[in-house]
Amino acid sequence: METTAPKIRGISPDETLEACARQIIVNYFHQMMSYKDGAKAGNDIEFVHEMRVTSRRLRTAMDNFLDCFPEKAFNKHYKKVKSITRTLGAVRDLDVLIARFEKELDTLSEAEQADLRRLIEHLQREREDTRKPMLKLFAKLEAAGFETEFLKFFSR
Amino acid sequence: MAKAHKIMGVKPLRSYRENARIILSQKVEEVYTWEPFIQDAARREELHNMRISIKRLRYTMELFRLAYGSPKIHSGEVTMADNKRFTEFLKVIVDLQEILGDIHDCDVVLEILTDYGTQSEQATLTPGIAKLITQARETRNADYKTFLAKWEQLSAANFKHQLLSFFGAARKPKTRY
Numbered sequence: 001m002e003t004t005a006p007k008i009r010g011i012s013p014d015e016t017l018e019a020c021a022r023q024i025i026v027n028y029f030h031q032m033m034s035y036k037d038g039a040k041a042g043n044d045i046e047f048v049h050e051m052r053v054t055s056r057r058l059r060t061a062m063d064n065f066l067d068c069f070p071e072k073a074f075n076k077h078y079k080k081v082k083s084i085t086r087t088l089g090a091v092r093d094l095d096v097l098i099a100r101f102e103k104e105l106d107t108l109s110e111a112e113q114a115d116l117r118r119l120i121e122h123l124q125r126e127r128e129d130t131r132k133p134m135l136k137l138f139a140k141l142e143a144a145g146f147e148t149e150f151l152k153f154f155s156r
Numbered sequence: 157m158a159k160a161h162k163i164m165g166v167k168p169l170r171s172y173r174e175n176a177r178i179i180l181s182q183k184v185e186e187v188y189t190w191e192p193f194i195q196d197a198a199r200r201e202e203l204h205n206m207r208i209s210i211k212r213l214r215y216t217m218e219l220f221r222l223a224y225g226s227p228k229i230h231s232g233e234v235t236m237a238d239n240k241r242f243t244e245f246l247k248v249i250v251d252l253q254e255i256l257g258d259i260h261d262c263d264v265v266l267e268i269l270t271d272y273g274t275q276s277e278q279a280t281l282t283p284g285i286a287k288l289i290t291q292a293r294e295t296r297n298a299d300y301k302t303f304l305a306k307w308e309q310l311s312a313a314n315f316k317h318q319l320l321s322f323f324g325a326a327r328k329p330k331t332r333y
Contacts, residue, residue, distance in 0.1 A: 005218035013173040013223045020172040024219060060160070060215040064179050067166040096261070097268060107291070108284055115284030119272050 005057065021065035025154045028058040032084075033147060039088065040138060042131060045095040052088035055081055069153075077150050080141065087134040094127040158205045160212055161186045176223035180323040183213040188316060194307060197300050200263050207256035214249045217242075224322075245319060248310065255303045262296035 008027055011020045032054040038047025062078050101120050105113050141147075165178050190206035193199040225239040269289050273281040281289070 005215070005221075008219075008222070011172065011222065013176075014171050016169050017166065017172050017175040018168040021168070056211070057215045057218070060212050061219055063160045063212070064163055064166075064216055064219065066163070068168040093264070097265065100261070100265065101288075104288060104291075108287065112282075112284030112287055115282040116288065119269075119285070122272065123268075 017065070018068040021061070021068045022154050022156070024061050025058065025065065026151065028054060028061055029150060029154070032058055036138065040135060045092075045099070048088050048091050048095060048134075052085060052092050055085040055088065059085060073153055077153060080146055080150075083137060084141075087137045090130045091127065091134055094123055094130055098123050098127065157208055160209075161189075172220070173223040176220035177324050180213075180216060180220060181320055183209075183216045184316065184319050184323070187213055194304070197297075203256060204260050204263070207253060207260055210249060210253045210256065214246065214253055217246050217249065241322060245322065248315070252303075252306065255299060255306065258299045259296060259303060262292050262299065265292045266296070 008024050011023050032051055035047045035051035035054065038044060039051045041047070059078070059081055062074070062081065066074060098120055101116055101123070105116060108116060161182060163179055163182050166175055167178070187206065187209045190202050190209060193202035194206065221242065224242040225236075266289060269285055269292065273285045273289070
């Protein structure tokens with residue numbers, strides 16, 4: 001189930017698109033980053049889900065508002081958001097599969113359950129491996145000051 | 157996954173309201189580029205791409221909601237009827253996204269189960285995996301039929317035209333009824 005769109009405050013339909021685009025992008029960015037610590041901790045799968053969905057919303061906004069910004073610098077930030085979506089997507093896909101198969105266990109006989117449990121364990125190992133590139137990306141972006149740079153560019 | 161179509165004709169120094177019309181109509185057209193493929197249940201990739209385009213349309217509608225009013229805010233140009241219609245259109249888009257999402261989930265599950273089943277040391281699929289493959293195929297078929305029926309119903313009601321006409325109306329301030 002998808003989350004509802006973050007509220008966009010402080011814009012008026014009669015303002016220029018450029019002014020609104022900045023507010024919307026900054027708003028979505030803050031929302032996306034608010035899930036980062038939870039996604040890193042990995043105890044609750046919803047943080048990865050929420051962060052991924054918000055990163056997709058942010059990308060759609062950026063696709064639509066591309067012409068409002070200088071292209072070269074814009075693309076640099078866009079690529080980073082895209083890499084966030086991609087790395088979160090790999091983890092989320094496995095979370096969804098594991099949750100779905102765990103639910104299916106009840107529909108199977110004991111012997112059939114053993115087959116599925118082996119598959120779930122296999123996917124759980126894969127999930128742990130998939131989290132590593134995600135954590136590495138977050139660390140890289142933090143070291144490069146991504147958040148500050150992004151906000152500096154779009155908050156002007 | 158297909159890339160988002162490049163949006164043409166955006167005017168950064170014109171209003172958000174005016175650009176809503178320009179951008180939303182192109183997002184609708186992007187969705188309909190996948191329509192020629194949907195009668196074939198085996199076109200997994202194209203059905204997936206349609207889902208992604210529908211998702212982009214949904215998120216863009218949410219971005220431009222204020223151009224058509226919001227449940228709590230009405231400017232002089234936007235009526236309650238606009239709010240209501242916008243919400244109804246958005247609901248249809250979300251429904252389509254969800255049913256295509258269910259189809260895609262089944263496709264992913266089938267791929268995982270088949271790969272896993274054929275990678276194991278045994279020559280044949282284990283009973284548990286075989287049963288899940290059967291269940292996922294049945295669910296996928298049912299979901300696809302639901303999607304197609306919904307799409308045909310919308311086509312009969314000229315949904316695309318309704319959507320484009322409604323979005324186009326954001327350009328000019330409207331007269332109150």
